Structures are given as C-alpha cells and as structure tokens.
Amino acid sequence: MLGKLLKYDLKSNAVIMCIVFAAVAVATVGEKVALYFAHEYDDNPYIGISSMSMTMIYAMILIAAVFIAVFLVFRRFYNNCFGKEGYLTFTLPAKATHIYWSKYISALIILTAVAAIVIASLFVVAGNDARDILGFFKDIKTVMFDGIDVNPVLLTVLYILSVVVSFLFFISTVYCAICIGQNFKVHTLIASIVAYLIISWSVSILLSMISAVILVVSDRFGDTAFGKYIIISEIVQITVHIIGMIAEHFYCIHKMKKGLNLK
Template sequence: MLSRLIRHEWKETWRIPVVSFLIILILTLVCFFLFRQMEPPADPDAINVGAFVTMMLYCMAVSIISTVLVIYIAVRFYRNLYTDEGYLMHTLPVTPGQLLFSKLLVGALWMFVMSLLAFWAICCILLFGLPAMVNVDMTLLGPAVRELFPTLFGMEPIPFLLFYVLLSLVSSFSSVLTAYAAISLGQLFAKHKVMASILCYIGFTMLVQIVTSILMIPSLTRMILSEAMLEATDTIPAAFGAYMREVFLISMVGSLICAVVSYLLSGYIMKKQLNLD
C-alpha cells in the first residue's frame, strides 16, 4: 500500500514542480541570450550595470520559484491530511507513518531536484554573465578559481560538489519536514490554525538559525584570531577555508537533527493528537 501512496503522490504533484523547472530553464536561456548581446566595460575596474542587474534578478527569480515550490508542498500536505480530504486519507488501510513518509519522500525528491537545478542554473549564469559584467579574461579566471577553491571552501572542487549533493539531499528532507512539523503543530490550536502553522514555522526556523549560529561561533573565533587574519595582508587566510568547511558540516548536521525532530513530531501528532478541520 505504501508504494501505491507514493505513486499516487507522484502523479498528483508532478505538474507544479515540472513547470517550475521549465521556467528556470527558460529564464536561463533568456539570460544567456541577453548576456550574449552585452559588451563588457572597457574599464577593467568598471562593471556592466545591465549584466549585474540581470544576474541579480535571475538569482531572485530562482529563489522565489524555490520558495513557491516549498509552499506548494506544504499546502498540499495540509489539504490532504488536515482538511476535509484528511477524513478520507485517514480512513485508508495505512498507518499515519506511511501517509507521512509517502508525502515526505515525494516532496523531498522534488526539492532535491530543485536545489540541484538551481545550483546548476546559477553556475551557468555566472559563467555566461561574468564576461559581460566585467572585463576579465575567462581563460585566466578558471585556473585562478581552481587554485583558490580550497582556500575559499576548505576542499577541492570535486569533493565540494559531492558534499553539496549530500547537503542538498539532507536540506531537502529538512525543509519539507520543517514545514510538515509546523503545519502539524498548528493543528493543535483551536482557532486560526493556518496562522498558527505559519508562526510555528517562523519560530522553528528562527530557533534552528540561532542554534546553528551559536555553534559556528567557535569556528569564527578561531578564524578571526588566526595569525593570517591578524596580519594586514591582501590574501585570503588559510583559516578561512577551514571555517567554511566547518560551516558546511554544522549546517548539514543541523539540518539532519532538524529533520529527525520534525519527522518524530509530525508522526506523533498524526498518531496521537490528530485534529482535523
């Protein structure tokens, strides 16, 4: 029965994510052609304002589309399990855990694809847009980026990409489960359940951000107090790469813990404290 739930959820949700992906691809192509029509500034110290604005608007559009997808997944979860549809869903011969897992698996998969597509799209835009935005020799920029990559991110490009894929996967589950947990908590209120869910989501995300920020303080302190940072140099200190690596690790661990807590909380409310509209 679980496989049927997953197939049904997949068939019912594919339209909005696919449309979102197509919009990003179309925007990427449009920006590519716009950048092809632009000329870099003659002054090496100047930037092409048009290219810069186009790049910023593109990044904002990708971010908005990603947010819309999260909202869509959350709204579908709420409508299917906590409104009139929930009476039917909860009479099916399945457990609340199976209902939660089927929606989680499909929703997190869509978010994972979105995160990878967004990363690819932004990398493409940087590759297309930089030659139009600044007067730079791309043949020299590539080797320079590869040389500075470990200093900036604390790891080589290939390990970074593999780590990013893993981080995106964990973050996708975490973001979906956070929304599910907030919606489930909101149903415990007698009135204004939607508003309560929104407030729970805001509070939950703020709490996670505060905790992760506190955990990053020791790494930030070590970087600031390192000898390279104390010296007046124009180079990137070696401690910066170690700091960024620890930031990524803390973010992944925080997302993993948040996902586990949200899953347990959502499952408990669906089993023990179910309160349909």
C-alpha cells in the first residue's frame, strides 16, 4: 500500500516538477552561452549587460525552482491530508502510518531531486571553474581543521550527517506544524506558521544553550579541547534533531489517526 500511495504522490507533482527541471536546464544552457560570449567579447558592453541580465534570470530561476518544489510538497501534504481531498485519502484502505510516510518520502525525493538539479546546474555553469569551487572548499577545510586538534574525516562525516538530518528535520517540522494548525478551527495556516516558528526557535535556542554549556566545559580543559567541542556540538545537534524528528513523526501519525478535523 505504501508503494501505491508513493506512486500517486510522486505522479501528482511530476508534471510541474518536469517543467521546473526543464526550466533549470534551459536556464543553465542560457547562462553557459551568456558566460561564453561575455568571456569571448569582454570589451563589448552590450554583451556584458546581456550576460549580467542572463545571470540574474538564471539565479532567479534556480531560487524559484527551490521555492516551487517546497511549496508544491507542503501544499500537497495539506490538501491531501487536511483539505477536502482528505475525505478520499483517509477512506482509502490504508494505514495512517503509510499515508504519512508516503508524503514524507515523496517530499524527500522531490526536494532532494531539486537540490541535486540546482547543484548540478551550478557545476555545469562553473565548468572548469568548478575546480576553483572545490579548491575553495579545500581551503576552508585547511583553515578549519589545521588550527584545531580534530580528525578531519570524522568532522566531515559529521557535517554531512548534520546537513542531511537538518534537512529531514525541516520536512518533519513543517509537516508537524501543519498538523498542529489543525487543532484550530479558524486561521489554521497562521497557526501552522506560528507552530513552525516556535518549534524551530525552540530547537535553535536549546542547541545554543547546550553548545554554550559544552563550550564552557571544554574551555576549562584548554585549547586542545576545542576540537572535541566542535565534534560534541555536532553530535548533540544531530541527536536533538533526530529526537525532535521522531517526536514530530509520532505526533503527525497520531493526528492523522485520531485527530482529523476535515472541513
């Protein structure tokens, strides 16, 4: 059943996402061509202005692609579960758990796809300069890791894990906020936005407080403990996000099982 639900969740956004991906592809080619001409005819002001305009359009298309994907994913979740379409969704012979996970996994797939497309586009546009981008990250790594006593592989893995978990946490927080908004008879959208802000800020404040405590403690052990502070901070952040995510999943599934408030 989860497979069927997932199939329809992905299909429902497929057409718009294909258009978005096509727009990014066209913009990438346009930007690449514009950069080529700007490089070849760098003394021509008209080509320079055209190239700059194209770069602005390209940047706007990339930003729009991300926003459209985010909007579609969360609108789909709301309409499908708490809008009128909920009458169909929750009378399907499917468990609420499956319905929730199909929405979550489809969001993950769509948002990952759009992020991958945007990053790929940036690398295509950068071309040979992509090496400079990689070099830039290497420089950051050198600056960050050489001054502190820390295993660079471990820290890199933790950073990547932290980004992935934060991304997963973001999706579950938005879903959870939408579910919280359903507890209100009116102004459900405003309630959802407020719920999202409260959850996000609460987690940020909690993480800041924990980091401050760890920093104070590690400071007592001198500079050599700074590397450990960074590692522990990352682990704490990942742990807090995972715990938060699990709580949000449980809340959303509970809401879908027991607390539907269909209009």
